[in-house]
Amino acid sequence: MVEWNRDEPAAWAAALDNDGDAFAAVFDLHRDRVYHHALRMTANVHDAEDVTAAAFLELWRRRKSVRVVEGSVLPWLIVTATNLARNLARGLRRYQALIAVLPRAEDARSAEDVALDQIEEMRIAAQVREALSALAPSDAALISLTLFEHYSPAQAAVALGISDGAARTRLHRARTRMAATIEALATADRDDTTKEKSR
Amino acid sequence: MSTAELDPVFAAALRELLVATAEDAPRVRRRWRWRLGPGIFAGLTLVAGGVALAAGVFSPPGAPLDTPLGAAVTATHTGSATIDLGPRPAGATDVSLTLTCLTVGTFDFPNGSSVTCSSADLREPPLARQASEVVPLTPGIDNVTIGTSANASWTLQALYVNRVTTHWGINASGQTYGVANQNGTPDLIAVVIDQGKTQGYLEASELNCASGGDVQSIAQALAWDKQNRNISIPVYESDGTTIIGTFIIGGATGSNTKTVPLSSLSLGC
Numbered sequence: 121m122v123e124w125n126r127d128e129p130a131a132w133a134a135a136l137d138n139d140g141d142a143f144a145a146v147f148d149l150h151r152d153r154v155y156h157h158a159l160r161m162t163a164n165v166h167d168a169e170d171v172t173a174a175a176f177l178e179l180w181r182r183r184k185s186v187r188v189v190e191g192s193v194l195p196w197l198i199v200t201a202t203n204l205a206r207n208l209a210r211g212l213r214r215y216q217a218l219i220a221v222l223p224r225a226e227d228a229r230s231a232e233d234v235a236l237d238q239i240e241e242m243r244i245a246a247q248v249r250e251a252l253s254a255l256a257p258s259d260a261a262l263i264s265l266t267l268f269e270h271y272s273p274a275q276a277a278v279a280l281g282i283s284d285g286a287a288r289t290r291l292h293r294a295r296t297r298m299a300a301t302i303e304a305l306a307t308a309d310r311d312d313t314t315k316e317k318s319r
Numbered sequence: 320m321s322t323a324e325l326d327p328v329f330a331a332a333l334r335e336l337l338v339a340t341a342e343d344a345p346r347v348r349r350r351w352r353w354r355l356g357p358g359i360f361a362g363l364t365l366v367a368g369g370v371a372l373a374a375g376v377f378s379p380p381g382a383p384l385d386t387p388l389g390a391a392v393t394a395t396h397t398g399s400a401t402i403d404l405g406p407r408p409a410g411a412t413d414v415s416l417t418l419t420c421l422t423v424g425t426f427d428f429p430n431g432s433s434v435t436c437s438s439a440d441l442r443e444p445p446l447a448r449q450a451s452e453v454v455p456l457t458p459g460i461d462n463v464t465i466g467t468s469a470n471a472s473w474t475l476q477a478l479y480v481n482r483v484t485t486h487w488g489i490n491a492s493g494q495t496y497g498v499a500n501q502n503g504t505p506d507l508i509a510v511v512i513d514q515g516k517t518q519g520y521l522e523a524s525e526l527n528c529a530s531g532g533d534v535q536s537i538a539q540a541l542a543w544d545k546q547n548r549n550i551s552i553p554v555y556e557s558d559g560t561t562i563i564g565t566f567i568i569g570g571a572t573g574s575n576t577k578t579v580p581l582s583s584l585s586l587g588c
Contacts, residue, residue, distance in 0.1 A: 135341055138341055138342055139341065139342075140337070140338035140339065140340075140341040140342035141338065142341075143337050143338060143340075143341035144334050144337055144338050144341075147333070147334055147337050148334070151325055151330060152324075152325060155325040165326075169325065169326060169329050172325065172333070173329075173333050176333065176337055177336075177337075177340065180337065180340050180341060184425050184435050184468070185425055185468055218336065222329055222332040222333055222336065223328050223329065223332050224326055224328055224329045225326045225327065225328040225329070281469075
């Protein structure tokens, strides 16, 4: 028996041959990474679930043209989740009916339900999110792959279908732009905090 | 429960949906895998004995009628490319595109349809590797773009046509009959059965019901699939009452597959 989890290329090949269990194995392998990334992009549990579902449904719909990076479809899923999260309404339209009937746990959670000690982390996450949304879609995907998911620029280039050189140039530009946005947001936040304290 | 984990209820349901989605895709290897563009009537799963009537093979009411105009333009490319169609003849409404794949790949037509060519397809003669689409012209644009997967080669033949959509017939009971077109679906849908020997019509409502038209949830869809049955519906003359044959819907095969008449089921549709 093939160990699916250790053998993604075999699982993906079997999935392409309409093996539902093999496709489920690909889902099991990547669902958490895709969901975490979606959560990072949307800051909303419900939206992140929707993005995760749509990313895997897109993986199936576009299975013939998915770019596999070193045997893995995860980079493609991250790029797709990034794009879906950036334009939730448009990205999810195709799957709205399907996703709407998926049941959810009754105690619907929200990203607001976090411990107080996570507030600083959330503040940083919000800044990153805002800076990401200011980038071009392909640059946001590039940042997601390299900065958050720790892929090399060369691997990200394959996932995005661009040259290694173009990936490096665009990554440099995107990082500079993001750093500037985050710095501006952080300064604004500090100013707000100072005002609060001086009251 | 932490927000860092995917809701297990949601995850389990999504997983089930993905399994069903992957297994629901056609298992039979077709020479060409088609994904039809928006607005085109598709979605019939057929078994031996019946094929939906393709527009142009016969000319039932409602089918488009294409008249070629001018000379065909032929071009060969690798990767995505835009083909100049040349000056537009008077009366041209659409362009007829015939694509032949020369390598493995996926090829996208401008109307959203796409076709995938596998290595097995390449062993077929060129005529068997052709895919055709008729695409409406956009005012002021006299070119078409074919998108492809990386390094995919193709030859395209393009020809301006004048397309007229004929009218559906109307029978004595006031039912429309013919083929589905941009105006929608007629009451009676044209089909051929008996390996093309008999032409007849299906009641659109019966076809919809037998195809699972009342399925509203994943649970229902999965239950429907698990039944492993085909459903037969009558084929009528254009009068909508004279029965001339039977049409089978469903892709179920295997020794314990059963075919049941729609009239024997109470599906509530």
